[in-house]
Amino acid sequence: MKKKNNLVLKYFLLILFAVFILLPFIWILYSSFRAEVDLFAGTFFKNEKPLSFENYRDVFSSGQTAAFGTYFKNSLIIASISTAIVVFAALFGAYALSRFRMKYKDGIIITMLLSNMFPQVLIVIPLFGILFSMNLIDSYLGIIVTHIVLGLPFGIWLIKGYFDSIPYEIDEAAMIDGLRPFGVLWRIIIPITAPGMVVAAFYAFMVSWGDFLFASVISQSLDTQTLPIGLNKFFGSTQIRWGAINAATVITIIPTIVLYAFLQRWVVEGLTAGSVKG
Amino acid sequence: MTREKKRAFMGYLVVLPALLLFALLMFYPSVQAFFDSFTNYSLYNQVPGFIGTDNYEVLLTDPDFWELFGRTLVLVGLAVGLQYVLGVTLALLLNENLKGMRWVRYIIMIPWVIPVVSTVVMYDWMVLPDYGLINMLLKNIGLGHLTRYWFGDPAFAFPLIVTMHVWRNMPFYAITLFAGLKSIPKGFYEAAEIDGANAWQRFFHITLPQLKYPSMIVIVLHVLWTFNNFDFIYLSTGGGPVGSTEVLATKVYETAWSYFEYGKASALGILMMALMLVFSLAYVKLVRSDQA
Amino acid sequence: MKRSVIVVLLVVVLSLFAFSKPLTLWHTQMVVEWAGRADVVELFESSTDQDVEEDYGPALYREALQKFIIQSKTGNPDVIELVLEQMFTLAKGNLLLPLDEYWDDYEDKDQYYQNAVDALTFNGKLYGVPYNTNVRLLLYRKSVFEENDLEVPGNWEELINTAAYITKNIDGMQGFMFTTKTREVRAFQEFLSFYFQLNKHMFEVADDGVKVVAKKEQLEQVLDLYYRMFFDGGISLNERGADWKALDYGYTSGNYAMVTVGPWIWGHRYEEESRGDVLDDTGIVAIPVAENGTPGTYMEVKPISVNRFTDDKDKAFEIVKDVTSKEFQFLMDSQAGVLSPRKDVMNMPEMRDNWWLSGFAEYMDTGVALDPVSWEQPQNLIIEAIQKVIYKQDTPEEAAEWLLNNLKRVAKSL
Numbered sequence: 001m002k003k004k005n006n007l008v009l010k011y012f013l014l015i016l017f018a019v020f021i022l023l024p025f026i027w028i029l030y031s032s033f034r035a036e037v038d039l040f041a042g043t044f045f046k047n048e049k050p051l052s053f054e055n056y057r058d059v060f061s062s063g064q065t066a067a068f069g070t071y072f073k074n075s076l077i078i079a080s081i082s083t084a085i086v087v088f089a090a091l092f093g094a095y096a097l098s099r100f101r102m103k104y105k106d107g108i109i110i111t112m113l114l115s116n117m118f119p120q121v122l123i124v125i126p127l128f129g130i131l132f133s134m135n136l137i138d139s140y141l142g143i144i145v146t147h148i149v150l151g152l153p154f155g156i157w158l159i160k161g162y163f164d165s166i167p168y169e170i171d172e173a174a175m176i177d178g179l180r181p182f183g184v185l186w187r188i189i190i191p192i193t194a195p196g197m198v199v200a201a202f203y204a205f206m207v208s209w210g211d212f213l214f215a216s217v218i219s220q221s222l223d224t225q226t227l228p229i230g231l232n233k234f235f236g237s238t239q240i241r242w243g244a245i246n247a248a249t250v251i252t253i254i255p256t257i258v259l260y261a262f263l264q265r266w267v268v269e270g271l272t273a274g275s276v277k278g
Numbered sequence: 279m280t281r282e283k284k285r286a287f288m289g290y291l292v293v294l295p296a297l298l299l300f301a302l303l304m305f306y307p308s309v310q311a312f313f314d315s316f317t318n319y320s321l322y323n324q325v326p327g328f329i330g331t332d333n334y335e336v337l338l339t340d341p342d343f344w345e346l347f348g349r350t351l352v353l354v355g356l357a358v359g360l361q362y363v364l365g366v367t368l369a370l371l372l373n374e375n376l377k378g379m380r381w382v383r384y385i386i387m388i389p390w391v392i393p394v395v396s397t398v399v400m401y402d403w404m405v406l407p408d409y410g411l412i413n414m415l416l417k418n419i420g421l422g423h424l425t426r427y428w429f430g431d432p433a434f435a436f437p438l439i440v441t442m443h444v445w446r447n448m449p450f451y452a453i454t455l456f457a458g459l460k461s462i463p464k465g466f467y468e469a470a471e472i473d474g475a476n477a478w479q480r481f482f483h484i485t486l487p488q489l490k491y492p493s494m495i496v497i498v499l500h501v502l503w504t505f506n507n508f509d510f511i512y513l514s515t516g517g518g519p520v521g522s523t524e525v526l527a528t529k530v531y532e533t534a535w536s537y538f539e540y541g542k543a544s545a546l547g548i549l550m551m552a553l554m555l556v557f558s559l560a561y562v563k564l565v566r567s568d569q570a
Numbered sequence: 571m572k573r574s575v576i577v578v579l580l581v582v583v584l585s586l587f588a589f590s591k592p593l594t595l596w597h598t599q600m601v602v603e604w605a606g607r608a609d610v611v612e613l614f615e616s617s618t619d620q621d622v623e624e625d626y627g628p629a630l631y632r633e634a635l636q637k638f639i640i641q642s643k644t645g646n647p648d649v650i651e652l653v654l655e656q657m658f659t660l661a662k663g664n665l666l667l668p669l670d671e672y673w674d675d676y677e678d679k680d681q682y683y684q685n686a687v688d689a690l691t692f693n694g695k696l697y698g699v700p701y702n703t704n705v706r707l708l709l710y711r712k713s714v715f716e717e718n719d720l721e722v723p724g725n726w727e728e729l730i731n732t733a734a735y736i737t738k739n740i741d742g743m744q745g746f747m748f749t750t751k752t753r754e755v756r757a758f759q760e761f762l763s764f765y766f767q768l769n770k771h772m773f774e775v776a777d778d779g780v781k782v783v784a785k786k787e788q789l790e791q792v793l794d795l796y797y798r799m800f801f802d803g804g805i806s807l808n809e810r811g812a813d814w815k816a817l818d819y820g821y822t823s824g825n826y827a828m829v830t831v832g833p834w835i836w837g838h839r840y841e842e843e844s845r846g847d848v849l850d851d852t853g854i855v856a857i858p859v860a861e862n863g864t865p866g867t868y869m870e871v872k873p874i875s876v877n878r879f880t881d882d883k884d885k886a887f888e889i890v891k892d893v894t895s896k897e898f899q900f901l902m903d904s905q906a907g908v909l910s911p912r913k914d915v916m917n918m919p920e921m922r923d924n925w926w927l928s929g930f931a932e933y934m935d936t937g938v939a940l941d942p943v944s945w946e947q948p949q950n951l952i953i954e955a956i957q958k959v960i961y962k963q964d965t966p967e968e969a970a971e972w973l974l975n976n977l978k979r980v981a982k983s984l
Contacts, residue, residue: 011376014382017367017382020445021445022385023404024397024445028403031403036841036842040823043414044414089296093296096288096290096293097293111297112297112300113558115304115305117502118304118308118551119508119527121508122311123308124640126310128640130306132644137644145299152299154499156296158495161492161495198457202453203450210393210394212393212509217637217640220646221625222625228394233602234602235395235630240819244603249400252392253396256392260384321662322983407816425808426808429811430750430808430811432961515752517753518751519750519811536950
């Protein structure tokens with residue numbers, strides 16, 4: 001009896017969470033199919049005009065048409081490359097900080113974290129100057145490099161923690177068996193701490209995907225504009241089209257969710273693989 | 279060279295590129311800002327003049343600053359606290375491996391992958407006076423007299439901001455803590471059950487302590503993020519109504535990018551960084567000492 | 571020897587690139603999504619002789635200003651469309667090119683209304699060419715007034731009472747509306763629309779700095795208007811904290827009987843038929859004048875300005891000319907439903923016969939331009955004072971005193 005009550009409770013809580021998480025999105029999804037007249041009528045299901053893809057047609061037939069594809073492409077490229085580099089650099093960096101006896105270890109970590117503590121709005125102006133003098137304005141590289149700097153501290157810190165939790169004896173045992181330090185990294189440590197890496201990758205990806213501040217300052221043309229910038233273009237100063245904004249928001253969100261649906265499998269594998277070792 | 283020294287050298291080599299990048303893109307601008315904070319650098323004073331600690335004095339003696347500071351603390355405390363509690367709960371639920379869990383795992387990342395501006399749009403759309411979902415619901419259940427523009431009500435604007443923060447970031451806690459749960463050896467629980475511990479005891483004496491490290495990471499990260507975040511507030515309420523949602527981060531943004539007073543903004547930024555540094559050091563030390 | 575030849579070649583090649591580098595124009599109306607955007611862009615691209623980048627910058631003025639300040643020294647963008655307040659800020663920050671020498675040689679210059687050109691003068695120099703202007707007037711629903719036998723208010727007292735009456739007695743209709751959201755530029759402009767009847771200036775720029783010429787009683791009178799409008803029932807308390815979207819779209823949705831606004835809401839008719847109906851049912855009159863005031867309202871003039879650090883001043887001004895030409899202004903302004911500061915455009919039959927535009931044009935001479943200071947801080951102070959009053963934190967008198975003191979405090983840095 002107790003077990004059944006528990007089950008009901010758990011499902012109830014789960015549903016509560018699901019509703020809390022999905023409600024804003026479902027409402028805007030529904031709204032994106034309604035005609036403007038109905039959006040402002042204040043009714044739930046009564047619609048004067050039938051539900052349609054009108055708003056979506058609007059978004060795609062606007063001058064920014066092909067642009068949405070470009071925004072998505074740019075965001076994807078920039079975020080993927082930044083994430084890959086962050087994970088790679090964090091892996092080696094964390095390993096070094098965890099396993100090699102270095103004098104300024106703590107100082108290095110704190111310096112990196114410090115950079116995440118400074119209000120970003122103040123960094124933007126000098127950053128632009130530096131990137132400009134290196135001719136990195138309006139380039140993928142300029143934005144990628146900035147995003148790496150944003151995502152790396154947390155990555156190193158997180159992964160280092162996972163590495164730290166593996167006793168050094170394991171390294172020694174493996175090295176007695178003939179593995180060199182980086183061999184130890186590959187064969188022993190990474191498999192055990194895969195969950196941490198996945199989380200670090202997630203974080204780096206999202207930092208890059210969602211960044212508006214730096215991307216908008218560095219990019220000067222359609223070639224490098226990302227999704228957040230594209231979405232912002234629907235907010236005018238004297239005219240705003242809720243129907244189009246709703247549709248554009250959904251368009252921004254759906255591919256991201258699909259992307260995550262694919263990455264989820266990877267995440268789940270990464271997470272469950274870790275538990276097997278336990 | 280001894281093996282130790284060789285390793286140390288390799289270690290430095292490995293982290294060097296990252297450090298250089300940091301030095302250039304983050305450290306240098308921060309140092310620049312530090313020096314700027316002692317000047318009257320602004321759009322109209324492009325050649326800054328040294329004014330000593332004036333900026334800091336003005337800030338620290340302004341009661342408004344302390345009000346913002348207090349409100350920032352409340353925002354961060356509430357947001358992170360709620361995120362943690364809900365995140366742990368969700369992580370525990372995910373760990374239960376119930377049927378249909380797959381779908382839940384797909385959807386929980388949604389708030390996190392949505393750009394902040396879209397989140398604000400969605401919430402704004404829900405709380406508008408006549409066509410917002412919340413108000414429509416209220417009218418339908420007979421509470422029509424309670425309808426209003428929720429972002430425009432001093433009593434509710436702040437809670438709404440907290441809600442948005444929680445909504446957006448809670449999934450990350452869930453995922454990270456879930457990963458943490460997965461690495462707790464099952465053997466611990468089995469041993470505890472044999473010893474007669476009930477669910478609550480197992481939670482408090484095994485789960486939470488084992489989660490200490492991922493918890494620390496995720497909490498520090500979000501304290502910093504929430505402390506520095508200005509766009510949730512800026513895009514939704516602008517800091518109002520009547521300043522009820524104004525925090526240090528929005529003030530820095532306004533000083534630098536609406537008023538173009540970089541000297542003053544830098545001073546505020548340095549103060550904010552100092553605060554966060556103190557918090558991080560203290561918190562990390564606390565956790566470390568517990569683990570030792 | 572060989573090396574120096576290579577260097578010279580490189581320099582020549584690079585400078586050739588510099589020569590052929592396209593110019594950049596930032597114009598929000600060529601970026602943001604609105605009915606006339608595509609036509610306007612097409613006209614510009616087909617009529618300009620210059621090589622211009624096809625990306626026209628950010629969609630929001632606020633963003634364009636911030637980006638411009640960050641990167642203006644790189645010479646990019648060359649030409650930028652602004653809002654008057656921004657032009658003052660940038661001129662003061664020495665980032666804009668004074669255009670007097672180009673203007674004097676410009677053959678179209680006599681086509682412009684002098685007060686529009688004067689409005690763009692800062693410290694005796696011209697910093698922009700105007701392309702768009704408007705005044706704020708009282709718009710009201712004719713049918714509502716007819717059906718209920720109401721008279722259009724002529725002074726502040728009548729405005730308050732009529733608004734309260736409508737809200738109380740007419741179902742589904744609110745008498746009046748103000749924007750009151752924090753940092754909402756329109757709220758600041760609405761305040762000034764009433765303030766300018768009591769005092770045509772808020773600041774005075776003298777050699778020894780900026781002085782506040784607003785008087786406490788004047789500020790108090792306007793704040794009192796806000797207070798009574800909300801608490802006598804003209805505007806529902808639920809509408810506090812609304813932004814421009816709520817006001818503009820609320821009016822064309824048929825929720826408000828009267829608003830003080832500019833002509834751009836004409837564009838709503840292209841979005842939705844029912845909004846067009848509301849616009850057709852709209853009457854246009856001067857904003858009710860205070861008993862102790864003179865006619866006056868907020869006048870907006872939008873300039874096209876040139877970056878002081880542009881690589882090619884001549885070409886930049888050519889672009890300015892293209893983007894303020896008779897054809898361009900006609901297309902842009904007629905589609906958007908706004909007024910042009912050019913006489914030849916305003917005299918075109920399509921503009922003259924347009925009842926909406928001529929309704930607004932009639933009151934252009936009561937328009938008051940902003941004092942040439944940087945308005946960011948006063949703007950936020952005014953909005954905060956309004957909020958103190960409508961959220962009942964202070965009385966209008968207390969708020970007026972607070973506002974005056976703070977205006978004086980920031981005056982030295984304006």
